[in-house]
Amino acid sequence: MNVVSLFGRLVGEQAATSPEGARKILLAGYAAQQAKLSVAPDHRLPKSRQRIAVDTMKLVRRALDHPETAAATSLFAPTEFLHTAGVTPYSVEVISAFLAGTQCEQYWLRDAEQAGFPETLCSYHRTFLGALESGILPSPKAIVYTNIACDGNMVTFPHAEESFHVPAFFIDVPWEHSEDAVAFVADRLRHLPEFVGDVYGTAPTDDDLSECLAREARCKADYLHYLDRQPTHRLPNDMTSEMYAMIALRVMLGSKLSEDFAAQLARDVDQAPASDGLRLVWMHVIPNMLPPVVSALSFTDRAYIAATDIIVDGLATPIDPAKPYETLARRMVYSAYNGSTDLRIERALDLCRRTHADGVVYFAHWGCKMTLGAAHLAKTAIEDAGYPCLVLDGDGCDRVNTSEGQVATRLNAFLELLEARRAQEEA
Numbered sequence: 001m002n003v004v005s006l007f008g009r010l011v012g013e014q015a016a017t018s019p020e021g022a023r024k025i026l027l028a029g030y031a032a033q034q035a036k037l038s039v040a041p042d043h044r045l046p047k048s049r050q051r052i053a054v055d056t057m058k059l060v061r062r063a064l065d066h067p068e069t070a071a072a073t074s075l076f077a078p079t080e081f082l083h084t085a086g087v088t089p090y091s092v093e094v095i096s097a098f099l100a101g102t103q104c105e106q107y108w109l110r111d112a113e114q115a116g117f118p119e120t121l122c123s124y125h126r127t128f129l130g131a132l133e134s135g136i137l138p139s140p141k142a143i144v145y146t147n148i149a150c151d152g153n154m155v156t157f158p159h160a161e162e163s164f165h166v167p168a169f170f171i172d173v174p175w176e177h178s179e180d181a182v183a184f185v186a187d188r189l190r191h192l193p194e195f196v197g198d199v200y201g202t203a204p205t206d207d208d209l210s211e212c213l214a215r216e217a218r219c220k221a222d223y224l225h226y227l228d229r230q231p232t233h234r235l236p237n238d239m240t241s242e243m244y245a246m247i248a249l250r251v252m253l254g255s256k257l258s259e260d261f262a263a264q265l266a267r268d269v270d271q272a273p274a275s276d277g278l279r280l281v282w283m284h285v286i287p288n289m290l291p292p293v294v295s296a297l298s299f300t301d302r303a304y305i306a307a308t309d310i311i312v313d314g315l316a317t318p319i320d321p322a323k324p325y326e327t328l329a330r331r332m333v334y335s336a337y338n339g340s341t342d343l344r345i346e347r348a349l350d351l352c353r354r355t356h357a358d359g360v361v362y363f364a365h366w367g368c369k370m371t372l373g374a375a376h377l378a379k380t381a382i383e384d385a386g387y388p389c390l391v392l393d394g395d396g397c398d399r400v401n402t403s404e405g406q407v408a409t410r411l412n413a414f415l416e417l418l419e420a421r422r423a424q425e426e427a
């Protein structure tokens with residue numbers, strides 16, 4: 001048993017008798033990890049990725065240690081209304097990924113099951129719900145959520161609202177991609193500053209939101225620069241860093257943290273060496289705890305993730321700082337994770353062309369009905385466009401719910417296929 005799993009066991013067992021004590025242990029562990037990442041960063045990683053590891057650890061610690069200035073959210077919620085007002089957003093996916101990284105998710109999955117949540121519910125949601133039920137997660141002061149990208153949100157957040165008697169703000173995003181839908185969502189968003197002000201005592205102003213979107217526009221330019229460099233430059237990466245990038249560019253998009261990260265990433269990629277490695281577009285959540293994926297795609301010259309669709313999705317629509325409500329509404333309505341699968345496929349193909357990808361991995365996270373349901377259609381359309389696509393079944397959060405041998409075999413066979421295809425093209 002390694003140190004992390006011993007630590008996870010300590011946290012999980014302590015939570016049975018003293019959730020507060022378990023949270024203190026968890027926070028002490030995160031503080032120690034943050035200190036380690038600051039003093040002895042992973043020197044294989046570029047500066048941008050070393051720094052974002054520290055910044056995201058700080059963010060999670062702040063959310064858990066100061067729930068009075070934090071809000072539980074979903075990954076696709078417009079967190080700009082929170083962090084511009086000094087409120088720390090923490091999403092289900094991020095908290096659960098951190099708990100899984102601490103190797104204690106099995107305790108909260110068990111608690112969720114005992115509380116009656118079905119095993120068919122996505123493990124990110126079940127881990128979060130179990131941690132809330134156990135008391136290791138503090139009750140959030142408020143909740144801001146939306147129905148995209150999954151029905152799990154419609155289980156988790158209403159339950160949390162009722163159990164903890166905390167105010168919640170729900171943003172209903174219509175299924176269809178239309179300007180009427182944008183106007184509908186923008187009208188709803190106009191009520192969000194008042195909600196934030198009522199709960200936390202500070203409301204974001206329109207000027208705050210405009211400044212935030214101006215930062216987002218700069219961040220987008222830098223991140224697109226990073227993507228455009230992919231065919232010729234390879235910046236060392238690992239799966240966990242890709243998850244941190246998702247936190248920076250989704251949960252904290254528009255903050256100084258995200259702007260600094262993207263700016264440094266753009267500088268780093270300019271210095272990066274060329275690579276013959278296979279370039280992959282990754283679709284959906286990042287299974288940074290799945291050993292066969294981690295060993296195949298972290299710090300190797302053989303293959304690397306050139307782009308992840310769930311990260312780029314937050315930057316895909318136009319940003320107009322003069323129209324914050326419409327901009328943020330349009331991002332939600334025209335998210336590739338809302339509505340029909342066509343837009344998701346189209347955006348994935350844009351990423352393939354932009355990064356000169358060799359192939360696509362569509363991660364079919366167990367329990368994610370929307371992603372599983374669209375898998376066949378996405379694979380067919382992507383392959384019809386000339387890019388091999390692997391639908392990789394697995395679980396990004398529940399470590400015992402994936403056949404590691406099968407994932408390793410399928411991923412390796414896919415990389416071999418891409419290598420053969422490359423060799424044929426070059427012959």
Ligand code: SF4
Pocket residue numbers: 093122123124125149150151152153285365367368369371
């Ligand atoms: S993996 Fe799917 S079901 Fe789970 S939180 Fe993400 S979108 Fe929702």
